[in-house]
Amino acid sequence: MNMVIRDGLARNFLAGRWVEGEAGARIAVEDPATGEIVAEMARAGERQLAAALEAARGSVERGDLSAMRPGARADLMRRIASCIRAIADEGAPILCRESGKRLSDARGEFEEAAAYFDYYGGLADKIEGKQIPLGSDYIDYTVFEPVGISAQIVPWNFPVSLAARSLAPALAAGNAVIVKSPELDPLALALLGRAFQEAGLPEGAVSILNGIGSELGARLVASSEIDQIVFTGSVPTGQAILCAAAENVTPSLMELGGKSAAVAFEDADLDRLVESVQGGIFFNAGQVCSAMSRLLVHRSLYDRAVEAVAALAGGLEAGHGLDEAAHTPVISAGQLDGIEAMVRAAPGQGARIAAGGARLDRAGHFMAPTILADVDPLSDIAQQELFGPVLCVTPFETEAEAVTIANGTEFGLVAGIFTRDLARAHRVVGRLRAGQVFVNEWFAGGIATPFGGIGKSGFGREKGVEALYNYVRTKNVAISLKG
Template sequence: MDAHAIDLPDGRLFVGGVWEEGTGAEIVSIFPADGSVNRVLRGASIADGERAIARAKAAQADPAWRRLKSHERARFLHRIADGIEANVERIAFIQTRDTGKTLRETRALAASAAGTFRYYGAVLETSDDLATVQRGDALTLSLHEPIGLVAAITPWNSPIASDAQKVAPALAAGNAVLLKPASWSPLVALELARIVEAAGLPAGLFSVLPGAGSEIGNLLVEHPDIGRVSFTGGTSTGRALARKAAEKLMPISLELGGKSPTIVFADADMDVALAGVLFGIFSSTGQSCIAGSRLFVERSIHDGFVERLVAATRKLKVGHPFDPATQVAPLVHPTHRDSVAAYVQLARNEGAEVLCGGAAPEGPAYDGGAYYLPTILAGVANTARICREEVFGPVLVVIPFDDEADVIAQANDNDYGLACGLWTRDFPRAMRVGRAIRAGTVWVNTYKQFSISTPFGGDGESGLGREKGREGLRAYMTQKSVYHDLSGAPHPWAGEAIR
């Protein structure tokens, strides 16, 4: 398939199973590699959102869906997975145009999304409710039922994979799902809607509503018919949404920011550690909540390791996302590139030494694009702002450490708690340090490896709750206890009153 011949989604929204022109504010999707316009569309208005919610409520209440047996719902998820797999090249092209990620990465994200739908189809086939231990004259059951209407709010950095991680378990649980993608990357979610429709999912159970968070995001969180929200994005927005959810006493999961430590001990395999550190911070152009943005290197090897790291970083291929050789593609938007550059200038003001990068690349190949060179900073303490705040770009800070106690204290001295990477040949040390680090995920001698079967989430400013895994299905369900009397006798409390 010639990727350049692929038509982008036409910009209509998927409102409760109906393709409609949005009536909200204008959204301009650009190609970050050169600034050209992909599509101009109208986002969802409050009225569009209200209409989608009304259609979702009717569809989810229909016994034809709500009472569908688990293995029958699983068929829809498998058909969606088939549709994604049949359209990997199309999805990858659309997402690359939307986000600037390399085609190599967007192909992998599309394949991951298909795997997520297929996994939750399999979970449905093997998920049982429980008969709890009987402690009286009643059969006691613990049952799980759909919540009803679920909202999924996803970020711009990995939309198809993030969408799937929310939509697949929510549909598997029997809910209707309203998806709000980020305004910087609306197109791939609309392509997902086309695939979901083609899979035969009953109309109304899925909507895609790109639009302003201040309008559509708030509507989805505040609306009385929405029973759960799953949000991935910035910490300040997540905190605001959590306050709104608390007013409704509504469950919400929040996958937020990170300032993840990566730690290289003196006994590590240096080649493995170098490759892992480079991948951890510079893949996805650093636009990842789990990016390993704080590097701690044991003092005895610090200078030699950093010298090799800088040399390797300078060799990374910064280029067009359609070039198969590209390792570092453009950032998602010029505004975001400027934010990253401002953080590097802040670090300079704090006394940081720029070991490499620290600027946009020059030359005609980069004209009009939102490019920024992979950057390594040194010479600042862990207390500097560049070490405290999420940059969300290809910027790494290197800090030496002396021993386990020192690096554990420094790594944990941060408001975030999302991920951590460790490089060491000492298995007991890896277990000690990994258990001591406050993080939802710890990688040992690797980084950014994922499995849909393994829970993911963070602590502290990195969020609330977990996604993925078998329990990821239960998160989109409500639990009900049932007591079925087996004695057949009147309750003795009534006594003579019933005789």
């Protein structure tokens, strides 16, 4: 711990070294549940970014990972997984305090991060090309090569697990990575640097830097030295990054916003639906890109569903994540202000507040678990990503209407269907505009299931075998055997 956080200051992990900010620059990290300062984070600047880029390029050119035998690289990945598990007890309380989430969920992030390295460790020696038949006079085959330097900008809602989600396949494929950590909660993510050290990751293969996104992040994605950009975050920031990427024609992987809808038909199991609502919109205070932010319910079930989810919301007790409270704060005062403003405007566009509707009168950044009923599908709150513990409920009459409403936003990340009729479920799955569809359980799936969106939810896929091929380039080799 003293290598990472010392005297209340966390340092950046730069190519195997722990460094402070340029000219002593720091960023204060707040506990969202109390408003108190947890620690300070060293603020990386232009010189440290240049050093990280130089170290990453050296690692790529030496082949620190790409020249390693695939089986050895797989062993390294599994050692990293073990080292992440070893720091979970230490890291979970830090992540809990800086992000506001429950302690058990914070520990779960470290466990999930380790699982990503185990999963992609199992694939590191299975990145195989193919032979293409061109006739007896030719031998033609493909090989996969690492992209080079992967610049990865990590969001604040799940900093440890989402960093691992892209770090693990990138390293498994033999790349070097520079991670820009979120300034709101960078402390626990910095601990991953220690896991890399203890596992024996070659120096230069990974740097984890923290700084202001509009400064450090913008410089990183604009650099001609990087070979790939991986971004998870808001649509406006993603659009700005893509503009920067266009200057150097840098390949990019974008996982952006969502306004995902669950469709509950008349035969839906109401108890299972309510259970999915609890996890779908109130887990992590709704700060999940794939949250169930809209619920479309058949008219025959509508009143009972609204009553049930309102009772659920009203029964969630707020408190600190260290106390395993059922309802935790949002990340910042600014986030809370934006959520509350949108909820307050919703009744003016026809919505009815069935539960919650305002911030809680207590220290910290707590928004009451909120249910908005009778929401117009075209209203602002049904169209714009809120990123908070607010569920918009809308009735529908027919299957066609439900599909139209579900598809009626600019986003297309995930969707859900609740029905006992599997024929209907399969039919509707094919009509929903989403990268992933859950049936009868929100957040079904796991590390092995590809994840990503369409439309303004972004492009490319994280997770699963499919994600590994984001981090390699295909090279074709055609050999003539004539004369």
